[in-house]
Amino acid sequence: MTFDFRGKRVVVAGGSRGIGKSIALGFAQAGAAVSICARGAEALAAAKSELGRHGGTVHARSCDLGDAAAIERYVGEAAAALGGIDVLVNNASGFGQSDDELGWALSVNVDLLGTVRASRAALPHLEEAQGNIVNISSIAAYRPSARSAPYGAVKAALVQYTTTQAAQLARKGVRVNCVAPGSIEFPGGVWDQRKTQNTALYDRTFRSIPFGRMGKPEEVASVVLFLASPLAGWVTGQTISVDGGQLLGA
Secondary structure (H helix, E strand, O other): OOOOOOOOEEEEEEEOOOHHHHHHHHHHHOOOOEEEEEHHHHHHHHHHHHHHHOOOOEEEOOOOOHHHHHHHHHHHHHHHHOOOEEEEEEOOOOOOOOOOOHHHHHHHHHHHHHHHHHHHHHHHHHHOOOOEEEEEOHHHHHHHOOOOHHHHHHHHHHHHHHHHHHHHHHHOOOOEEEEOOEEEHHHHHHHHHHHHHHHHHHOOOOOOOOOOEEEEHHHHHHOOOOOOHHHHHHOOEEEEOOOOOHHOOO
16 A cells, blocks of 8 residues: 655654654655654664655654653644644653553653643644544553553553544544554564563563564554545544454463
């Protein structure tokens, strides 16, 4: 499937590596002007350079997506640089794993409130453009995990919040959908690290996927582009799992 986002302005919050970078690249390859943000300056600069090879407008800015004021500044700068916003992708995660104050604060402030705040800041532009939002959750939203209580609970909240956003914004012409990736492996990512640091968990998870492999970031990106495209123009309030059937073996 070939997507055409020429003339569209896309903001990817959390777009310097892994799934976020693949999403941003997918939009850039389809002709969109793209803005990305992340905390790590080095990865952000590398991602901006890679996006720039596709010839369109690229904007990048360092931003702590757990900081309300920083989010508002970033979204305003991105809208100015791109000339508006047609699509907002909320991809950032604090990866809160530990069931303590720090773990919960990371997940709530970045995954949940980062999504709320970025959506709020982008809404005037999205309304003007009759655009859409795609939130990134996880299949962790659908089942318990003794390893990562905050992460799963907050990802479940994102699924619910997506339906609320969709109901609130439909009358304003703005669609809202969500993607829930399964176990996605890429260099430097969580599953790449677990391959060597927690081999038993990696092998057990690998065996749980019916297709016999981990997912790839670009496979998530393709579904995000679909949901943001006119092909999904009558789709809102939905969450699509992109997991190679991993939930089937849960």
